[in-house]
Amino acid sequence: MTVITLTTDFGLTGSYVAQMKGVILGINPEVRLVDITHKLPPQDIRTAAFVLDTAVDAFPTGTVHLVVVDPGVGTDRDMIAVDCGEHRFVAPDNGVLSFVLDRLPPRNIMRLDESQRRPGAVGTTFDGRDIMGPVAARWSLTDDDQFPGEPITTPPVTLAAPIRISAPDAIIGEVIFIDRYGNAVTSIDRSQLKDITHDRLVVTVGRTSVIGLKSAYGNVPSGTALALINSSGRLELAINQDNAASCLGLVPGQEVIVSWPDDAFPAADPESTRDSAG
Numbered sequence: 001m002t003v004i005t006l007t008t009d010f011g012l013t014g015s016y017v018a019q020m021k022g023v024i025l026g027i028n029p030e031v032r033l034v035d036i037t038h039k040l041p042p043q044d045i046r047t048a049a050f051v052l053d054t055a056v057d058a059f060p061t062g063t064v065h066l067v068v069v070d071p072g073v074g075t076d077r078d079m080i081a082v083d084c085g086e087h088r089f090v091a092p093d094n095g096v097l098s099f100v101l102d103r104l105p106p107r108n109i110m111r112l113d114e115s116q117r118r119p120g121a122v123g124t125t126f127d128g129r130d131i132m133g134p135v136a137a138r139w140s141l142t143d144d145d146q147f148p149g150e151p152i153t154t155p156p157v158t159l160a161a162p163i164r165i166s167a168p169d170a171i172i173g174e175v176i177f178i179d180r181y182g183n184a185v186t187s188i189d190r191s192q193l194k195d196i197t198h199d200r201l202v203v204t205v206g207r208t209s210v211i212g213l214k215s216a217y218g219n220v221p222s223g224t225a226l227a228l229i230n231s232s233g234r235l236e237l238a239i240n241q242d243n244a245a246s247c248l249g250l251v252p253g254q255e256v257i258v259s260w261p262d263d264a265f266p267a268a269d270p271e272s273t274r275d276s277a278g
Helices: 016-027 045-056 098-103 127-139 244-248 270-277
Strands: 003-008 032-037 063-068 079-083 087-092 108-112 164-166 170-178 184-189 202-205 208-211 225-229 234-239 255-259
Touching (some): 003 045, 003 127, 016 127, 032 045, 079 127, 087 127, 108 127, 208 225
Antiparallel strands (some): 164 170, 170 184, 202 208
């Protein structure tokens, strides 16, 4: 049974999600629909790209990921179907696939066009229901690598990569996502920190500095700020049982600096270790 995931900024108060699901089920009634989220900030392509990237690896081979965060709906922006081998994606070509395609190089990219619009569709402001949804549904019925559409060789639109700079005396990144608990997820991943003694790190965001990495939120008293490596392998700043974003004024795009004292490297030759980190 094929899986189609749905990632949108539609919210849950209207019928938009249900309409899209209804069209998909009308084409493939046996498909399993899984909601990644429908509560993304409206028109926030960057957050959508991050959330999608964190979710994809949890799904089985052959999953079709339908992503509809589309500020340019109805304009001449392209819509694309992308085959990456184990995963397939249908989305507007606006950068929403940037982060996942950086990890999963595409094998085939097809441009969708008006010939794939659902018969009887009204208006041009709901391409998720009228073009991308039907395409995802039909693609879920076939094992073919190719999908009807115009093959293109130009790469999809790409967002600017999150800041991740490894310097001799610091690592600089940025806040890329605030989750519903107010935890600030950063662009710095665990691979950048593997050679440094974790209890000696200093994580600074704005006016807040936290010393050391913890393994769980409950390792500090309630109301205390901490840094840890989260379940996606990224550095995160949080407050145990409180909202770090609200309490500390954290927002996406804010600079994050990880620094350390000179003796924070356990290797016999700290200078050579620092060189390899840079």
